[in-house]
Amino acid sequence: MTIATHPITAKAHTNIALVKYWGKLDTQLIIPQNDSLSMTLDEFYTKTSVQFLPELATDKVIFDGEELSDKDSAKIRTFLNLVRDLAHITYRAKVETKNFVPTAAGLASSASGFAALAGAASRAAGLNLNRRDLSRLARRGSGSATRSIFGGFVAWQQGHDDETSFAYPIDEQPTWDLAVIALVLTAKQKKISSRVGMQLAVETSPFYVEWIKASQADFETVKTAIQNQDFTLLGHTSEQNAMRMHALTLSSDPNFTYFNADSLRAMKMVKDLRLQGIPCYFTMDAGPNLKIICQGADAERIAQHFQAVFGDKQVLITRPGSGISISD
Ligand code: 2P0
Structure with a gap:
């Protein structure tokens, strides 16, 4: 060594x-x-x-x-x-x-x-x-x-x-054609870091125990969805899991949220697209920027749809990436 x-x-x-x-x-x-x-x-x-x-x-x-x-x-x-x-x-x-x-x-x-x-x-x-x-x-x-x-x-x-x-x-190296569209709704730093936000949930959310149960079940479901390349199951379960996580911020003491008005608007747009027969689902982390999970073939037109509404924001299409590489 x-x-x-x-x-x-x-x-x-x-x-x-x-x-x-x-x-x-x-x-x-x-x-x-x-x-x-x-x-x-x-x-x-x-x-x-x-x-x-x-x-x-x-x-x-x-x-x-x-x-x-x-x-x-x-x-x-x-x-x-x-x-x-x-x-x-x-x-x-x-x-x-x-x-x-x-x-x-x-x-x-x-x-x-x-x-x-x-x-x-x-x-x-x-x-x-x-x-x-x-x-x-x-x-x-x-x-x-x-x-x-x-x-x-x-x-x-x-x-x-x-x-x-x-x-x-x-x-x-997934062989199915998936994409994630990142909507950069704000570039502002989050007020409550993930580290602080998650600890607050552990200590104060009355829903925390239920979250653990639900996310363990979601974990098994998403694994099955990946094995079967079942896009609907993967998307639906991921969206549900994200919202359950955000329910923890709302139920923490003090309560807070990472949503902003544009996040809520974009969530509604995703649901409307689904009603129109275009399969897509959203997920969101510790900030207001929504990520839309879709099939690769639909990515361009979904991105254009969001770009038309959020004209001044960045709409970025990304696909499954590779693991770490280290030089010799
Ligand atoms: C995740 N996030 O699974 C979750 C979902 C954000 C929302 O992991 O305290 O920066 O450094 O372990 O990894 C972000 O939290 O927190 C995060 P620390 P981290 O991706």
Whole structure:
């Protein structure tokens, strides 16, 4: 095991959860309360290079060309400490990271970000982790990053400790033609982070126990839908699961919501399209930007429909993406 003598670069894509993770059993180790399931997206990714260098007194993090302050790089430096502990090294690192996600599109860059960082930093430190262990490491940065190690459809097995909580691929290269359309309804930063929002739900929502039961059932249903390439079952269950997650924000104390007026309008449009016989479903994460799940052949016309109404907003079509790649 030797420290790499040149920067190691990793590329990881972001993912959209069809069965959501919303709450931790262990906030330190990031052990979730339930299994979750996602699709990795090809258009949105992060590229990160890492080199551990003897001459550095502190970690240096350059994000989209700008050096981050100590405060802004705190999570990354904590993560690098984990990698140093694993590799038994003390050198500080130079990290350069670039997000290929439309500016502040609300498309979980922490998923692709910590997956790419896990890949680049571990190999730069001389560790040669298999993908399961990479997924466990990425989990320590951000829960959703656990799933971004793999491509296509990915499950994150809840597990009960650091060893047993990891992602695994369900179908890395789906042969059915699926698309996700991202509606960038606002580029504003969310007021309540996922981390804070999910903890509030665990601690205060009276529906939390029911959410766990329902999402475990959704997990099995979506897995079956993927095995049978059953688009209706996949779309319907994903939409239901998203709304159940958002019911947790509404039932938290204090209550809050990630919906804005445009999100509600876009949800109605998705339902109207379905009534017109165009199969599509929505999902939404910890921000107001809706993602529409549809079949690839319908993606262009559905996107045009939304572009016509939300003319000034970005409407982006993406398809299943690949898992992490790491340079030698
Ligand atoms: C998910 N989200 O399954 C869910 C659905 C957002 C909504 O995982 O605290 O940034 O770093 O583990 O991974 C976003 O939360 O939270 C997320 P932490 P993360 O994709």
